[in-house]
Amino acid sequence: MGIHFDKKRLITSLISALLLIILTASVLKWRTGNINNYSQAAFIMGTVFSLDINSYGDDPTGDLIAIGNRLEHDLLSHRISDSEISLINGNSGTPEGYPLTAEMEEILTTCLQISADSNGAFDITIGALTDLWDIDGWASGENDGEFIPPSADMISDALSHCGYEKVRIEDHRIYMPEGMKLDLGAIGKGIYLDECRSYIQENQTTNDLSGIIAAGGSILTLGEKEGGWTIGITDPFNSGEIYDKLSVSGYRNTSTSGSYERFVEYRGVRYHHIINPLTGYPTGCAEDNNKDYSASVTIISDSGLMSDALSTACFVLGETKGRELAKKYGADIYVIPEK
Ligand code: ADP
Ligand code: MG
Helix, strand or coil, X not given: CHHHHHHHHHHXXXXXXXXXXXXXXXXXXXXXXXXXXXXXXXXXXXXXXXXXXXECCCCCHHHXXXXXXXXXXXXXXXXXXXXXXXXXXXXXXXXCCEECCHHHHHHHHHXXXXXXXXXXXXXXXXXXXXXXXXXXXXXXXXXXXXXXXXXXXXXXXXXXXXXXXXXXXXXXXXXXXXXXXCCCCCCHHHHHHHHHHHHHHHCCCHHXXXXXXXXXXXXXXXXXXXXXXXEEEECCCCCCCEEEEEEECCXXXXXXXXCCCCEEEECCEEEECCECCCCCCECCCCCCCCCCCEEEEEEEECCHHHHHHHHHHHHHHCHHHHHHHHHHCCCEEEEEECC
C-alpha cells in the first residue's frame, strides 16, 4: 500500500517537474528570444511625436501613431472643422446645448475641475484669446506681415468670451455662452500619452515592452530601465541645450511648459503662447505683472493629461502658488526660475 502510494506520488511529482521545466523553458525562450527596437516619428498636433520602443512582442508603433492622428482629427483639434471640439465650438450659445461623447465629457469635466483648483490659471475656455494673440501662427512663420500685440480693448473683448465658470455640463450635453471657444492645446499631447498607455495595457504587452514616447514636450516612459530613464530638461536660456537631467522609473508622465517654446517678439518684448486667463496677456509680460514668474515648469505625474494641465497651470501661477498646486495633486514639480 505504502509503496503504491509513493509510486503514485513519484509519478505525479515527475509530471509536475516536467511541466515546470517545459513552462520555464518556453518562458525563457520567449524572454531571451527576439527583442526588437521599433522607432517611428510623425508630425501630429503641430509637433513631432517620436516613439522608441523595445519589445518582445509585435511592433506597436503603427497603432500608436494611428491613435495620435485619430485624437487630433476626430476629437481635439479646433483647427480641423469637423473635429468634436470644433463642432462644440460651432454650437456655443445654443440654448439646448450640444451632446458630448463619453470620451470628451470625461476630458472636459477633468479640465473644468483643474480650472477650479488652479483659480482659473488653467482654462480651456480661452480660445477667443489664443485666437486673438495667435502666437502659434506668428511663431511658426505661418502669418504674413509684422506682429503687433492686440490692443487692451481687443483683449478685454476676447476676455468677455472666456471663463470656465460660465460652462455647464449636464446630461452629457455642454452649454456655453455664444462666442466662447474651447482650446485643448495645453493637454492634447497628455491625452495622447494616456491613450498610448491604455492601449499598451489593454494589449497586455506591459511586461514585454519598454521605451519612451515623446509628444513634443510631453513624455511617457514605459516600463523599467536599469538605472531609470533620463529626461533632459531644455535650457530655457540657451536654445538646443540641456539645463538639467531628471531620472524617472516605470510608467511616468513628464511635461514642461515654458516661455521659450513658442513666441514672437515686438520692440524687444517677448510674447509667448501661454496666456494668463485672468489678465489676457502672456504670463510674465509687463501687463501681466507676475513677480514670481518662472522660465519653465516641469511636472512629473502618473497621468498625461494631469502633467500637461499642471505644467501650464503652474507656469501661469508662478513658482510659489505653482508648487502648492502640484502638491495638492501629489505631482512632482521642477521649476527653473526666470533670471
Ligand atoms: P506646449 O503646447 O508648447 O507644450 P502647453 O502645454 O503649456 O505648451 O500649452 C500651451 C497651449 O495651451 C497654447 O498654445 C494654447 O493653445 C493653450 N493655452 C495657453 N494658455 C493657456 C491657459 N492658461 N490654460 C489652458 N490652455 C492654455
Ligand atoms: Mg501643458
